[in-house]
Amino acid sequence: MTSETETNTGGWELKTSRRWLADAVELLSSMRFAISLLTLISIASIIGTVLKQNEPMTNYVNQFGPFWFAVFAKLNLYGLYSTWWFLLIMTFLVISTSLCLIRNAPKMLKDMRSWRENVREQSLRNFHHKAEWQAKLTRAELTTQTLARIAAHGYKAKVVEKENATLIAAKQGAANKWGYIFAHSSIIIICLGGMLDSELPIRIQKLIFDKTSFAGNGVIAQIPAQHRLGLGNPTFRGNTLIPEGSSSSTAIIPQQDGVLIQDLPFTIQLKKFVIDFYSTGMPKLFASDVVVTDHENGKVFAATIKVNEPLIYRGVAVYQSSFEDGGSKLKLAGYPMQGAAHAAFAMQGEVGNTSPLDASKGGDYTVEWSGFRAFNIENMAQNGQDVRAVNPNQSFMSSGLDKHLGSAAKNANNKDLKNVGPSVQYKLRDKNGQAREYNNYMQPVLVDDAYVFLAGVRDSPSEPFRFLRIPADDNDTVEEWMRLRAAILNPDLRALAAQRYAKRALPATRADASALRTQLQASSLKGLTIFGGDTQEAGYIAVSKFLEKIPPQDQEKAADIFMKILNGSLWDLWQVAREKDGLKAIEPDDKHGRFLQLATNAFSDAFFYGAPVYLQLQGFDEVKASVLQVTRSPGKNIVYFGCLLLVLGVFSMFYIRERRLWIWIKSEGDGSSHALMAVSSQRKTLDFEKEFAVLKQQLLQS
Secondary structure, eight states: OOOTTOOSOOOOOOOOSOHHHHHHHHHHTSHHHHHHHHHHHHHHHHHHHHSOSSOOHHHHHHHHHHHHHHHHHHTTGGGGGGSHHHHHHHHHHHHHHHHHHHHHHHHHHHHHHOOOOOOOHHHHHTOSEEEEEEESSOHHHHHHHHHHHHHHTTOEEEEEEETTEEEEEEEEOTTHHHHHHHHHHHHHHHHHHHHHTSSHHHHHHHHHHOOOOBOSOOOGGGSOGGGEEOTTOSOEEEEEEEETTOEEEEEEEEETTEEEEEEEEEEEEEEEEEEEEOTTSOEEEEEEEEEEEETTTOOEEEEEEETTBOEEETTEEEEEEEEEEOOOEEEEEEEEOSSSOOOOEEEEEETTSEEEEOGGGTSSEEEEEEEEESOOEEEOOOTTOOOOOSOTTOOSSSOOOSSOOOBGGGOTTOOOEEEOOOEEEEEEEETTSOEEEEEEESSOEEETTEEEEEEEEESSTTSOOEEEEEEOOTTSSSHHHHHHHHHHTOHHHHHHHHHHHHHHHSOTTSTTHHHHHHHHHHHHHHHHHHHHOOSSOOHHHHHHHHHTTSOHHHHHHHHHHHHHHHHHHHHHHHHHHHHHTTOOOOOOSHHHHHHHHHHHHHHHHHTTTOOSEEEEEEEEEOOEEEEEEEEEOTHHHHHHHHHHHHHHHHHHHHHOOOEEEEEEEEEOTTSOEEEEEEEEESSOOHHHHHHHHHHHHHHTOO
16 A cells, blocks of 8 residues: 555564654555555454354354354354454554555655656656657747647646746646545545444443443333433444334344344334235235334434335334234144144243143143234245155155255246135244244145145254154044044054944854954954054054064065054044044045044154144234334445545546656757657556557657
């Protein structure tokens, strides 16, 4: 960062008796120091671009693991642009550039005003681009003619009378040096604007006014003053979530150890949140219809905040950031997933709150209602992949889940996009604090030519949901599957079903029917008992492990016989369960055969579902909430001005070329004149060579 007239990378050599001060100024103002700082900033910016900034810490733990998470956290890489060391580098860059500008700008401005008329004839002869000629004109006439011709080329000139000679000193493109001044100044201005809009002002307030982050829970209005920032805070960037019909006069500024509360000079009330979608499910438009009330003068006005159309008032910009659920009211039916009970119970919830689930409903759990979506555009084309099984390692008669259902926007190649209706998302947390997350759809979904209810589960937020397929019955409910599930776990019903299966499979007309029927009944009961399982394993996994005990050469035949008996027994078990509930028998057709197949698959997979209850959404009262980003960015305009200077500086340096021209004119004894011309340029280019040739040709025509 030195002037163009210097070739070394040294800094400002301050004349002082304090050697340490001179060395410090020389280092700070040197080009090598500035380039080192720019290199560090470039490396840090690459890291900040690759590594997502200001994400929840749990995301980083899941992505990098405990060890590297701790290492990166020690370096503050998760909020890199606000770290003390990044701001320190920026500060030193401002100091270094300022010293460079202070050192070189006066010399550049002086050189721009200078005509460099203190030259001698002999020095002009040492120039590479020079020319000499004789003119049959007097010195005064040649001077006038030459001034006119160089003026036609855009040169400004000054005439200096020397001893027995006239010197014409001319220049063009002196504004080139403004490029260096603008470019260096822009770095300072952009850095200052960026630092002003960074967390530096907040850190200063923390240091001077003892402001601390708030890490607890509570009503915002009751949070103490040491966790709040006043209206005079020069810069901030926070978010506020406002449900429909509610209002907010504060913004939440996230910090690594909690949050700070920023008071606003006005109150925002959300009257209505509007959202529109494309056919792919991507939001096409979301906007907030708000009413703003000024705290100072009581002014009230309505406004609409859209994406890229912020509300700007009292120096604060309010942007439409995103949207969330604002506490929708949910009505659900709960079905026990353990034991031989299948009767549903009613349950209610509110998104953002919790509901207890007592032992009589399946265990001592707490339901944390985390989300609700009124409709979901999903990709139903899964390329043949099974979206039912929740056990990815399951291999016997049931395939694992390779791809989960998600937002259609996640895959640009999706072809089968359908609205699968509302869904509810919640966590079941036990008394030890362990939790699993569930995502259940309200309506049956057509998958592989069958309507099923999708019930998703995952162990941590970093995992995709794995879905259990519960087949829909004739009434589009889960009642029949719940009835069959409970019957499989009921020993009395299993025994009765085995008896009926043996009787149906072996009519009494055969002479040995009684003995064979007894054996078949025992085999049927054993198959149902194995399939029903215990606390360790059930379903096809239990069947698979049972068949592994048979010699390998007989396993295939044994499996074929076992599954025929099991499928027939399950059909009779279903009829027994319906008879017990006072319902008529099911017609033995392909539709109900397909249902039984899906139902037994779902029972096998339900062992890995890991929930004491299945909660099915029955109704809802949706409440939308708008997430607004609230900012005060005084440094934004400063940065814009710095960018303007940078553009002007770069264009000035690249497209404005400084040229200096001297013409030494002497009188000859016969009344003629002798002229010596020399030209210099900051950059020797082909254009300059052509310009010199044209200028030389015109001047020699005297």
